[in-house]
Amino acid sequence: MPSDKKEPLLLTNSSSTGHPFEPAQPTVQTTVEGVRIAIVAESFLPLMNGVTHSILRVLEHLQERGDEVMVIAPSTSDTDVSSVEKGAYVHRLPSVPLAGYTNVRVALGGVNRVKRILADFSPDVVHLASPFVLGWRAVQATHQLGIPTVAIYQTEVPSYAARYGVPFLENWAWNRVDNIHLLATRTLVPSTFALNQLRGRGILRVDMWRRGVDTSRFNPAKRSTAWRSSVAPHGHRIIGYVGRLAVEKQVEDLAVLADLPNTKLVIVGDGPQRAALEAQLPDAHFAGFLGGDALAEAVASFDLFVHPGEFETFCQTIQEAMASGVPVVATGRGGPLDLVENSRTGWLYEPGNLAQLRAYVQDLMGDDAKRRAFAAAATASVQGRTWPVLSADLVRHYNDVIASFARENGPTELTSSKGTSS
Structure with a gap:
């Protein structure tokens, strides 16, 4: 049954200009508003790191646009406590501390739990922030639900193995990374090194997304x-x-x-x-x-x-x-x-x-x-590398993925239910 849900208006065909800091340019671009986005965060507040910092700046931009956003993240303790951050509902999953890093939490629960949360929210696109443990469950859930994903490759986890004295885990970790990004609709990387690294592993649906810098603060x-x-x-x-x-x-x-x-x-x-x-x-x-x-x-x-x-x-x-x-x-x-x-x-x-x-x-x-x-x-x-510019580029990726996924797959059970509900 055809969906009554309005299709995204931004239809793009991204192409890189080759300059390391110039965003990919769409061949066709119009304005789209009101995107429904779920961000699955491997780590989040109160832990401040590169992943959290990027998410917060993106949330600021999405809030200004008026998009509806939900964040799924590990809890800050042994209990499941949710909150609101920069206009986004933060759904906390029970978690345990990572050995040796008491302030780093690893989310518990299986694919089905993440699938239920996503099905209830019914997003247009799912943003996977540095996926590895929670992100692996989420990309499987989105694959089952028929929701497009944008995965952010941000942490070279497999290479940490030797530094931590467990080199035998490196191949396992790379297999996990490969499986996540092979399932993702599009992977975004922050550097040409990362781009070549993933392409060399056979991950071809990959594009560049840099990071902004707040030059009003850092100057x-x-x-x-x-x-x-x-x-x-x-x-x-x-x-x-x-x-x-x-x-x-x-x-x-x-x-x-x-x-x-x-x-x-x-x-x-x-x-x-x-x-x-x-x-x-x-x-x-x-x-x-x-x-x-x-x-x-x-x-x-x-x-x-x-x-x-x-x-x-x-x-x-x-x-x-x-x-x-x-x-x-x-x-x-x-x-x-x-x-x-x-x-x-x-x-x-x-x-x-x-x-x-x-x-x-x-x-x-x-x-x-x-x-x-x-x-x-x-x-x-670094002038011109502002977070508003880089966040707008990310939104272009969201809408490009939504549009291309719809063209290739047609309406799914989830998107059809959006259009028929009242």
Whole structure:
């Protein structure tokens, strides 16, 4: 029976321009409003990480558009407690803490439970945010219900296995990633490295979706002499890192910078490795977790930003540092390959080559004019990468997927029931 549900008005044929930060352009575009979206979040508030941050910015945009949104996420405790966040109903599933990460929760329940929740909400599209455990159940549920999905590949989970001493799990984890994204209607990745990585694994329905940066919050004007004096009272230049203090971030590699003269290493963030890192880096200043304006002030007050982690599909903190007028030295793998332009906005060192890391840091810390030039180029390079622009690009992907899925599959039992209900 034909559905009375109005079809989306945005019919697109996405094509990448080839520029790493230019959104894919639809060949035909009209305006669509009132999309019904379910976001299945592998992690969410109160845990703040890259996944949560992206979801919150997307929710702000969808709320402004007037879309109806539901978030499915792990609970914050052993009970199933739901809430409202940025206009979206957050359906919490019972969860348990991840071993070694008491603040990270893993959702319980099977495919059928997620299927019932989605069937009750009846979304036009399901957004799978960094799917792995809950996202695997959700993509199976949507496949059974006939709902199109947009999966966000954001975390290189399989590569964490060796870092955590369980390399035998890497193949299993990659099989899980493959199965999720082969079922998804479309997968979006944040970098050319991730794009090539998934295409190399036979996942072909994949496109690019970057991340925005709040340049009103992260900008050079936030630099604070008082903050600098509080962490480096002797006037030393500040080498800063921002991120989770966890095994996969490889923060211990920064020990190679510990004895650089007239510098102070500042670590912003928290996590299970903090105590071990404090022992390994006794002269560093550990600022703990910072957010909002406090984080923006800290980042802008750095002289140089360093990021040693090799498993970043994007690396939002690099983008925030660049917006703040801070040049970057990062490992030459993953997301940083797109973000940092060698000899212009920073340096990329060969993964594992800590002597090169040290040399690049010395190069910039020892040359004020070069560092200022790199800083200015870094700030200029991120202009225009706003969250409203990137969120609008995501909505174009939503509507493209909705339209193409309807053309290829016709009305499903779920969409037909929308049109016949009263």
